Amino acid sequence: MFASCADPSILSGLHWLACYLTTAKHISFYSSFGTVLLLLALAAPAALLLGFAGALADRSQNWLLALLGRAYIAMVRGVPDIVFFLFVPIALDQAVEYIRNILFCDERAASVWQGNDFVVCAAAKMPLSSAAPFVHTLWGFVLALTAFAIVFGAFAGNVLAGAMRAVPRAQLETGAAYGMTDRQVFRHILLPQMWIYALPGLSNLWMILVKATPLLFLLGVQDIVYWARELGGSKTSAYAYPHPDWRVWYFSGLLVFYLLLTFVSERVFGLLMTRLGRGQALQGARQQGALGGVL
Amino acid sequence: MSCLASLSDYGLRAVGVGERLLPKADISLCEQFVLIGSGLIWNIYFGVLAVALGFGFSILLALGRASQQGLVRRLCGGFIFLFRGSPLFIQFFFAYEAFVLLPKIGVELDFGLFVLSAETRWLTKAWAGALLVLFCNTSAYTAEIFYGALKAVPSGDMEAARAYGMTGWQRFRHIIFPSMLRLAWPAYTNEVIFLFHATTLVFFSGFPAWRQSGDALYYASYFADKTFNPFIPYPIVAFYFILLTLLIIGLFGLAGRWLNRHLPQAVRPRYRFRLNLLR
Numbered sequence: 001m002f003a004s005c006a007d008p009s010i011l012s013g014l015h016w017l018a019c020y021l022t023t024a025k026h027i028s029f030y031s032s033f034g035t036v037l038l039l040l041a042l043a044a045p046a047a048l049l050l051g052f053a054g055a056l057a058d059r060s061q062n063w064l065l066a067l068l069g070r071a072y073i074a075m076v077r078g079v080p081d082i083v084f085f086l087f088v089p090i091a092l093d094q095a096v097e098y099i100r101n102i103l104f105c106d107e108r109a110a111s112v113w114q115g116n117d118f119v120v121c122a123a124a125k126m127p128l129s130s131a132a133p134f135v136h137t138l139w140g141f142v143l144a145l146t147a148f149a150i151v152f153g154a155f156a157g158n159v160l161a162g163a164m165r166a167v168p169r170a171q172l173e174t175g176a177a178y179g180m181t182d183r184q185v186f187r188h189i190l191l192p193q194m195w196i197y198a199l200p201g202l203s204n205l206w207m208i209l210v211k212a213t214p215l216l217f218l219l220g221v222q223d224i225v226y227w228a229r230e231l232g233g234s235k236t237s238a239y240a241y242p243h244p245d246w247r248v249w250y251f252s253g254l255l256v257f258y259l260l261l262t263f264v265s266e267r268v269f270g271l272l273m274t275r276l277g278r279g280q281a282l283q284g285a286r287q288q289g290a291l292g293g294v295l
Numbered sequence: 296m297s298c299l300a301s302l303s304d305y306g307l308r309a310v311g312v313g314e315r316l317l318p319k320a321d322i323s324l325c326e327q328f329v330l331i332g333s334g335l336i337w338n339i340y341f342g343v344l345a346v347a348l349g350f351g352f353s354i355l356l357a358l359g360r361a362s363q364q365g366l367v368r369r370l371c372g373g374f375i376f377l378f379r380g381s382p383l384f385i386q387f388f389f390a391y392e393a394f395v396l397l398p399k400i401g402v403e404l405d406f407g408l409f410v411l412s413a414e415t416r417w418l419t420k421a422w423a424g425a426l427l428v429l430f431c432n433t434s435a436y437t438a439e440i441f442y443g444a445l446k447a448v449p450s451g452d453m454e455a456a457r458a459y460g461m462t463g464w465q466r467f468r469h470i471i472f473p474s475m476l477r478l479a480w481p482a483y484t485n486e487v488i489f490l491f492h493a494t495t496l497v498f499f500s501g502f503p504a505w506r507q508s509g510d511a512l513y514y515a516s517y518f519a520d521k522t523f524n525p526f527i528p529y530p531i532v533a534f535y536f537i538l539l540t541l542l543i544i545g546l547f548g549l550a551g552r553w554l555n556r557h558l559p560q561a562v563r564p565r566y567r568f569r570l571n572l573l574r
Contacts, residue, residue: 078533082495087529090519091526214385
């Protein structure tokens with residue numbers, strides 16, 4: 001990075017540390033914090049959208065749609081989320097390759113699962129083996145993002161379905177008595193009012209999402225956990241900057257990062273709740289926030 | 296190989312009894328079912344012990360957080376914040392690395408005749424180290440629930456107790472504690488469910504699976520790696536965990552009924568799925 005860092009072996013003290021902390025690998029480490037924040041920024045709206053769709057399907061008159069919606073938002077209740085995080089990316093990857101196998105392959109194997117392998121022809125690989133490394137990284141990230149969106153969509157579906165149920169029935173019936181159609185009641189009465197009931201749940205969800213981001217590591221993305229392990233491991237004198245096992249320091253750094261993130265989020269949601277709750281009689285919503293806390 | 300054979304080979308594989316080598320080729324459905332089921336022993340071990348031990352500690356933490364003494368309150372609040380504010384995954388990693396370093400950083404006690412340094416080595420094993428982390432983690436989450444319930448104990452009850460001349464301990468024993476437990480029970484049920492779910496993280500976060508003795512998810516991902524087919528092992532794990540979750544809801548429902556036995560049916564708080572407790 002700096003010209004004075006050219007020969008690390010003659011450096012000492014703070015100067016050594018400054019040079020050490022600005023190596024190319026450390027820059028990758030710092031930018032992986034950006035990866036985490038990017039994932040949060042993309043996964044939160046995607047999950048909200050999926051959750052909204054799930055909650056709508058749950059209320060649907062169509063029994064098939066209602067069943068699908070109910071199954072989707074109920075799936076996270078009994079099964080650990082990590083199972084989904086391991087399952088969804090690989091299943092999705094195989095589904096895409098399976099479809100491409102049917103579309104692009106001239107000679108197809110009898111079955112894609114043969115013993116210890118998943119067999120598709122070279123043209124069906126996703127991404128193609130000739131693609132740039134960047135594409136592989138991006139595809140990995142997209143798979144991880146999809147897994148997050150699906151799992152957290154199910155959580156959000158639970159929150160939003162609960163919030164829709166929490167809007168007082170009398171309000172909806174009043175709307176109907178004024179001659180509104182179901183659609184109008186939904187659009188003008190239910191939708192504007194449900195958010196205040198959903199906010200405590202959604203703020204919890206945000207905290208859960210923040211605390212689930214290190215699971216990116218399990219999905220093969222080079223995230224902060226990956227770099228912390230990589231950089232912290234003891235380095236022999238074969239390396240430019242030899243040091244003993246420093247992983248515990250790197251992980252304490254991550255710990256502080258997450259504590260700060262949740263602390264700031266909690267404050268922001270607290271402010272938001274007071275602001276949105278102004279002038280509303282919301283014993284239920286407030287209690288939900290008090291018992292169990294926002295964090 | 297018949298199903299009975301795989302049951303005797305792999306039924307207790309997760310605790311090191313039975314066949315040493317895991318199935319490698321021609322993996323049958325039975326083997327997957329049995330081995331993943333045997334991994335569940337670890338999930339239950341972690342879950343049951345962490346919940347049982349964490350229950351007592353969390354009550355102390357909750358009382359400490361509600362304490363009049365500034366220092367006690369801050370310490371307990373800090374502990375709760377530390378474990379609730381950071382991801383369990385990172386806590387596992389951090390704890391493992393810290394436990395690995397422990398014997399090297401002068402915890403060695405020289406008694407002249409023998410040196411007590413290997414004593415911390417067992418903390419690097421999952422059965423102890425991960426259990427310690429899970430214990431602290433669930434204690435913090437449960438303490439927050441109990442603290443909320445503590446604040447929700449009706450003040451009229453307290454005034455009545457004081458009017459009867461009850462001492463502090465008597466008030467706690469007969470008024471605060473039962474009410475707190477009763478109010479917190481549905482949320483606590485939820486916490487226990489998610490703790491059991493969280494035990495699946497142990498073998499993916501630093502703690503090595505010694506001699507390939509892992510939990511249910513460890514074996515499921517092993518099978519998914521070996522067969523390249525995720526559509527069989529993961530649904531099996533899901534199946535086991537749904538059973539486990541139903542069992543917990545059933546048991547805690549019974550306990551909740553017992554806690555509320557003096558109340559009329561209609562006003563008893565019921566278990567509702569809540570989200571705020573995933574780590």
